[in-house]
Amino acid sequence: MSHISDDDFARTVIAERFAHAPRLDPSGTSWLPFPFWITGGAMMAFGRSLAVARAVALALGGVGAVLAYAALRVARVDRLTALGGIALAMATPWNAWLGAATVPEGFTGAFVAAAAIAASAWPRARASIGVVLLCASLARYEVWPACLVVTVASLARTRPLVSRASLVALVPVAGPLAWMAWNLHAHGSATHFLDRVTAYRHAVGAAGAPLAEKLLVYPHALLGAPEILLVAAVGLMAFVFTPEMRRRWWLPLTVALAVLIFLVYGETKEGAPTHHPERALVVIWWILAPFGLDGARELVARLTLRPAYGAVNAICVAVAALGWNVTQPGAWDLFRDSQMGEASRAVQVARGQELRAAGAPHLVVTPCAYEHFALIAAYGAPESVDIRPPEHQPILRACPKVER
Known part of the structure; x- marks a missing residue:
C-alpha cells in the first residue's frame, strides 16, 4: 500500500526527528503524540527509514485486528462470526489502505472497537480497556467521545462510586485531559490544537461552507463503506428483536453514534479533519462490520438455519468486501490516484x-x-x-x- 497524502511522509519525518531528539510533543502542532512515540521508539532500535515506519504501521494494524477479535470472543461472539467481522472490516478499501499506511487511523479504529466491545462484555477488564483507549486517545481526536462513553458506562456500574475501581475507570479520559493540560502549559490555551485546525482550514479555503452542507459531510462520508452499512442494516434488525444482541452491542453502538455526533459538531465549528472525512470514520466501520455479521448469525439461528450459517457468513464477507468494491465505480480510484501523476511520491x-x-x-x-x-x-x-x-x-x- 502507498501513502494517502503528503501528511503520511510528514509524520514519518516527525518520527525520525523524535528518534534523533526525543521530546514530549514531537510535532509541536495539533497532531497527537502517541504515533510518533511508538514509531520514533522503533526507529531508535532499528534505524530511521520509511521501511521501519511502514513496518510499525503494519504491526499496529495487526495488533488492532487481534484485539478486536479477542474482544468479540470475550463478548461470546462465535469464532466464525468474529473472524468474518474482522475480515470484512479489514477488506473494506479505506480500512485496508489506512491499516497499511503510516497514519494512525487504521489501528485506532480497531483499538476503540475492541475496547467498546470488551467493556460491554467484561467490565472487570477496566485496566486493560483503559490502556487501549488511552493509547488511541493520544493518536486521534475522534477517539475522545468513545473514551467518555466507556468511562461513563464503567462508572455507572461501579459500586461504591468512590473507589479504586472508579480511578481505573477514569483511565480512558486521562489522555484527552493530559493533552489539554499540555496545550494550556505550552501554548496558553487548553484548546490550542483546535484553534490550529480551525486556522488551517481557513487558510486553505476549507471553511465557510453552509451549515446544511457541514451537517451532511460525515453522514455522506459513511457511504465510503456501503458494504458495511448494508451488513449493519441486518445487524440492526437483529438488535431490535434480540435481547442478546442488545446486551452485547448497546455500548459499542453508543460509541459509534457518539463519534459521529462529535465529528458532525466539529465540522460545524470548523474543527474537524480538513481532508478525507472517511479517515475519521474508521472507528464506526470497525464496530459496524462485526455487529452486522453477529446480527446475521442471530437471525439465521432464529430461522433454524444454523448449519448453513458458515456459508451465509462467507458469502456476506466475499460479496460485500470484494464484489461490491470491485464492481462499484470509483471504489479504488483514490488508491490508484496516489500512484500516478502529481500525487505519486515515488520519485x-x-x-x-x-x-x-x-x-x-x-x-x-x-x-x-x-x-x-x-x-x-x-x-x-x-x-x-x-x-x-x-x-x-x-x-x-x-x-x-x-x-x-
Whole structure:
C-alpha cells in the first residue's frame, strides 16, 4: 500500500526527528503524540527509514485486528462470526489502505472497537480497556467521545462510586485531559490544537461552507463503506428483536453514534479533519462490520438455519468486501490516484534514498508545495535538512530543488 497524502511522509519525518531528539510533543502542532512515540521508539532500535515506519504501521494494524477479535470472543461472539467481522472490516478499501499506511487511523479504529466491545462484555477488564483507549486517545481526536462513553458506562456500574475501581475507570479520559493540560502549559490555551485546525482550514479555503452542507459531510462520508452499512442494516434488525444482541452491542453502538455526533459538531465549528472525512470514520466501520455479521448469525439461528450459517457468513464477507468494491465505480480510484501523476511520491522517495546512500551530510531543500516530505523521510535525517519557503509552483519531477 502507498501513502494517502503528503501528511503520511510528514509524520514519518516527525518520527525520525523524535528518534534523533526525543521530546514530549514531537510535532509541536495539533497532531497527537502517541504515533510518533511508538514509531520514533522503533526507529531508535532499528534505524530511521520509511521501511521501519511502514513496518510499525503494519504491526499496529495487526495488533488492532487481534484485539478486536479477542474482544468479540470475550463478548461470546462465535469464532466464525468474529473472524468474518474482522475480515470484512479489514477488506473494506479505506480500512485496508489506512491499516497499511503510516497514519494512525487504521489501528485506532480497531483499538476503540475492541475496547467498546470488551467493556460491554467484561467490565472487570477496566485496566486493560483503559490502556487501549488511552493509547488511541493520544493518536486521534475522534477517539475522545468513545473514551467518555466507556468511562461513563464503567462508572455507572461501579459500586461504591468512590473507589479504586472508579480511578481505573477514569483511565480512558486521562489522555484527552493530559493533552489539554499540555496545550494550556505550552501554548496558553487548553484548546490550542483546535484553534490550529480551525486556522488551517481557513487558510486553505476549507471553511465557510453552509451549515446544511457541514451537517451532511460525515453522514455522506459513511457511504465510503456501503458494504458495511448494508451488513449493519441486518445487524440492526437483529438488535431490535434480540435481547442478546442488545446486551452485547448497546455500548459499542453508543460509541459509534457518539463519534459521529462529535465529528458532525466539529465540522460545524470548523474543527474537524480538513481532508478525507472517511479517515475519521474508521472507528464506526470497525464496530459496524462485526455487529452486522453477529446480527446475521442471530437471525439465521432464529430461522433454524444454523448449519448453513458458515456459508451465509462467507458469502456476506466475499460479496460485500470484494464484489461490491470491485464492481462499484470509483471504489479504488483514490488508491490508484496516489500512484500516478502529481500525487505519486515515488520519485522523491528514490531521490531521498539515493542521497542517503551517497552519505550526503547536509541538504538545502526548496519545495514546490509539500512533495519534499517524501524525500526527507527517505533521506532519514531531517535534522540535517534546511527547508526554504515553498515556491508554490506546479509539482514537477524536478521538485523539490535540492542543494548539498
